[in-house]
Amino acid sequence: MKNLMSLDDFLKIKDNDDFILLDCRFDLSDKDYGKNAFKEGHIRGAIYVDLETELTGQVKEHGGRHPLPDLNEFTVNMNKKSVDDNIHVIIYDDGDLAAASRLWWLFRYIGKSNVYILEEGIKAWKDRNLPLEQGGDVIIKESKGTLSLNIRDDIYCDVQYVKDNLDKAFIIDAREKDRYLGKIEPVDKKAGHIPGAKNYFWKDNFNEFKVKPKEELKEIFKGLEEKEDIIVHCGSGITGAANVMILDEIGIKAKLYGGSWSDWISYDENPIVVGEER
Secondary structure: OOOEEOHHHHHHHOOOOOEEEEEOOOOOOOOOHHHHHHHHOEOOOOEEOOHHHHOOOOOOOOOOOOOOOOHHHHHHHHHHOOOOOOOEEEEEOOOOOHHHHHHHHHHHHOOOOOEEEEOOHHHHHHHOOOOOEOOOOOOOOOOOOOOOOOOOHHHEEOHHHHHHOOOOOEEEEOOOHHHHHOOOOOOOOOOOEOOOOEEOOHHHHEEOOEEOOHHHHHHHOOOHHHOOOEEEEOOOOOHHHHHHHHHHHOOOOOEEEOOHHHHHOOOOOOOOEOOOOO
């Protein structure tokens, strides 16, 4: 797999010095969870990345609950964690790959391609009773190498692009079915979905924490390889990145609508559909 690395493959290279390991665990209901989990036990050599402060920009009236960070600041922050153009990056979270995919996508967005996600995350590590390291600093000395900023506009879009392409693009809503239908809305102020969007729940790509085989993924997204313009969104741009990563894994290119549903509903004039599309 081109974006994912199995634990077995990681164990073969874990003592090499040509990669950096990043821990980006998070919990939407507990902003301190990731940092505390890192201090309680992480894979040796890992460096902590905070989703709320380093992978998210300032929340404003528009832009969603997790707007993209300032890309110059993001690049500088990652360079301070020893990430440069040449070094390979391996990312892990608790295993659902949501936060890991967000960080993977941000690296892709700034033009860095040698980035991988540890499949099943730290869960796989713990399941084998492999040793954990406690404590540790969350930031280390700045890298001697340069981390370039070469923005890839082809994998991102904003609200205006979505509005301009409602009748042209294929829009994927990565949220769970009941949120898509507007039956429930546990987080955002309005329920429903963007007109024309199709529901591809991001967790349907997994058997528990294991990514489904490529042939099964191709069946899930059958027909999308023919689409010229695919837009993926979720609630705030986190789990949608997991769908973008999976689509890339099977050779289908997609854009992430960064602000996602929480940005869409911040504009009173934007249309909303509740229930199934007709």
